[in-house]
Amino acid sequence: MLTLLCPCCGVQADETELAPGGEAHLKRYGPGSTDDDFEGYLFMRENPRGVHFERWRHANGCGKWFLAARDTVTLEVYGTYSAQTTEPPEHIKEAITAKHPGWSWREFA
Amino acid sequence: MSEPVSPLMNARYEGLVTIEEIGPMGMITLRGDLAATDLRRAATAPTGVEMPQMREASTADGKGILWMSPDEVLVLCAYADVPGTVQSMTDALVGTHALVANVSDARAVFRLTGANVREVLAKLSPADLSPEGLPLGEVKRTRMAQVPAAFWLESEEEATVICFRSVADYVMGLLKTAAHPASAVGFF
Numbered sequence: 063m064l065t066l067l068c069p070c071c072g073v074q075a076d077e078t079e080l081a082p083g084g085e086a087h088l089k090r091y092g093p094g095s096t097d098d099d100f101e102g103y104l105f106m107r108e109n110p111r112g113v114h115f116e117r118w119r120h121a122n123g124c125g126k127w128f129l130a131a132r133d134t135v136t137l138e139v140y141g142t143y144s145a146q147t148t149e150p151p152e153h154i155k156e157a158i159t160a161k162h163p164g165w166s167w168r169e170f171a
Numbered sequence: 172m173s174e175p176v177s178p179l180m181n182a183r184y185e186g187l188v189t190i191e192e193i194g195p196m197g198m199i200t201l202r203g204d205l206a207a208t209d210l211r212r213a214a215t216a217p218t219g220v221e222m223p224q225m226r227e228a229s230t231a232d233g234k235g236i237l238w239m240s241p242d243e244v245l246v247l248c249a250y251a252d253v254p255g256t257v258q259s260m261t262d263a264l265v266g267t268h269a270l271v272a273n274v275s276d277a278r279a280v281f282r283l284t285g286a287n288v289r290e291v292l293a294k295l296s297p298a299d300l301s302p303e304g305l306p307l308g309e310v311k312r313t314r315m316a317q318v319p320a321a322f323w324l325e326s327e328e329e330a331t332v333i334c335f336r337s338v339a340d341y342v343m344g345l346l347k348t349a350a351h352p353a354s355a356v357g358f359f
Contacts, residue, residue, distance in 0.1 A: 070241050071226060076297035079313055122314040124240035 066118060069142050070126035083117030086129045087149060087168070111135055113158055113165050115150060118142075131158060175250055178279045178339035186350035188285030192343065196280045197248040198333075199257055203269030205242060213263040213271075214246055217256045228310045228323040237310045237323070245333075250275055279339035281332040281346065288330040289359040292322060294349040301359070302327075316345050 064077040085107050091099040108114065114134050119127045129147065131140040131154050140157040143150070150170060158165055165171060177194040184190040203210045211222045214236050223229040223238040230236075230247065237245040248256050253273050260271045283291060293300035298313040305311050305324065312321045315334065318341060322332040334342045348354075 073226070073311075074299065078297055122319045123312045125243075126240060 064132075064137055064139075066128075066130050066132075066139060067142050068120045068123060068126070069128050069144055070120065071124035073120070073123055075120055075123055079120065079122040081119040081121040083119055083127065086115040086117045087170075108168060110167065113140075113162055113167050115167060115170075117145065133161075175276070178336045179343055182343055184343075184347050184350065186347065186352045187287040187355055188283045188291050188350050190343070190346045190350060191282045191284075192279065192339070193282050194280045195250040195275060196278075197250045197253040197256070198273075198275045198278055199246040199248070199253065199260065200239075200243065200272045200274050201246055201260065201269065202243045203264070203267060205238075205244065207267065207269075209263060209267050210269055213260045213269075214244055216263070217248060217252075217259060218246060226309050226311075228308050230308075230323075230325070237321070239310070239312065239321070245274075277336055278333055279336045279342065281334075281342065283330040283332065283346070283350075284328060286328055287350070287355065287359075288324065288328060290356055291346065291349045292330060292332075293358070294354075294356075295345050296320070315342060318342065 065074050066080060068075050088103060091103040112133055112135055114132060116130050116132065117127060118130055127145040128142050129145050130142045131150055132138060141154045143154060175195040177192055179192040182192045201214055215222055218234040218236055220229040220231050220235055223236050223244065226238055228235060228237050233249060235247040237247065239245050253275055257271055257273050264271065289300045295315040296313045298311050299305060307324050307326060310321055310323045314320060318334060318338045320332055320334040320342065322330055324330045332342070
C-alpha cells in the first residue's frame with residue numbers, strides 16, 4: 063500500500079484518496095516554441111526503474127496538488143513537497159542520495 | 172416558500188451505533204486567505220467559536236467552523252439562519268478576495284452515536300481512525316467506500332458525517348451495513 067504525506071494538510075493519505083497527476087517538474091512549451099520542444103512537453107516522459115518524481119492531488123481530502131519523490135521499484139517514498147517548486151528541495155535530494163548514490167533524473171542529480 | 176427537506180427524511184437505524192440523518196443543516200463554504208483578519212472575523216462573528224487551526228473542527232451549540240483545506244473552511248449554523256449569515260459574511264468581506272457560498276442543500280449530514288463509532292467509520296474509510304490518527308475535534312476529509320466524505324468526533328461515542336446529498340442514500344446504506352449488529356470487530 064502506498065501512502066503519501068500531504069504537505070498541504072499534514073494527512074498521511076492513502077493512495078486511494080489521491081489522484082495521480084503524472085510526471086513532476088515539466089517545463090511548459092506553448093505557442094512560439096519549436097516543434098521539438100512542444101513534442102517533448104506533450105509526449106516525452108520518464109519511465110524509470112527507481113527514483114521518480116510525480117505530481118499527486120489530495121483529491122479525497124484538502125484537494126491540493128503536491129509533488130512526491132519515490133522509488134518505482136520498492137515503493138519507498140523519499141518525501142513529498144510543495145507543488146510550487148521548479149526543482150526538488152535539498153532535503154529530498156539528500157534522502158535519495160543516501161539510498162542511491164549517483165542517482166540522476168532528467169537534469170536533476 | 173416550500174419547506175426544506177433533508178434527503179432521507181431524517182432516516183434512522185439502530186445497530187452497533189445509532190445512525191440518524193440529521194438536517195437540514197446550514198453549511199456555508201468560505202474560501203480565501205484563512206490568516207486574513209477580516210476573513211477570520213467573518214467566520215467567527217456569526218458562529219461564536221474560535222477560528223480552527225489546521226484540520227480542526229471548532230464547534231459549539233450546533234454552530235461551528237470546520238477546517239477543510241489551507242484556503243477553505245465550512246461554517247455550520249442553523250438552516251434558517253443561512254441567508255442572513257451569508258449576507259453578513261459577504262458584507263464583511265467586501266474588497267477582500269474571498270468566496271462565500273451557501274452549500275446547505277448540496278450536502279447530507281449523519282450523526283453516529285454509540286460505543287463503536289470509530290469502528291463503524293474505520294470499516295468504510297482508508298483513514299487512520301485510531302485515537303492518535305483522529306483525535307477528538309479533528310476533521311477528517313476522506314472517502315467512504317466510493318464517495319468523498321468528511322467526519323469528526325465530538326466524543327468517543329459521537330461522530331458527525333457530511334457527504335454530498337446526491338449520495339446520501341448510498342452512504343446510509345454503507346453505514347447500515349457497517350453498523351450491522353452481527354458485524355462487531357472490537358478493534359478499537
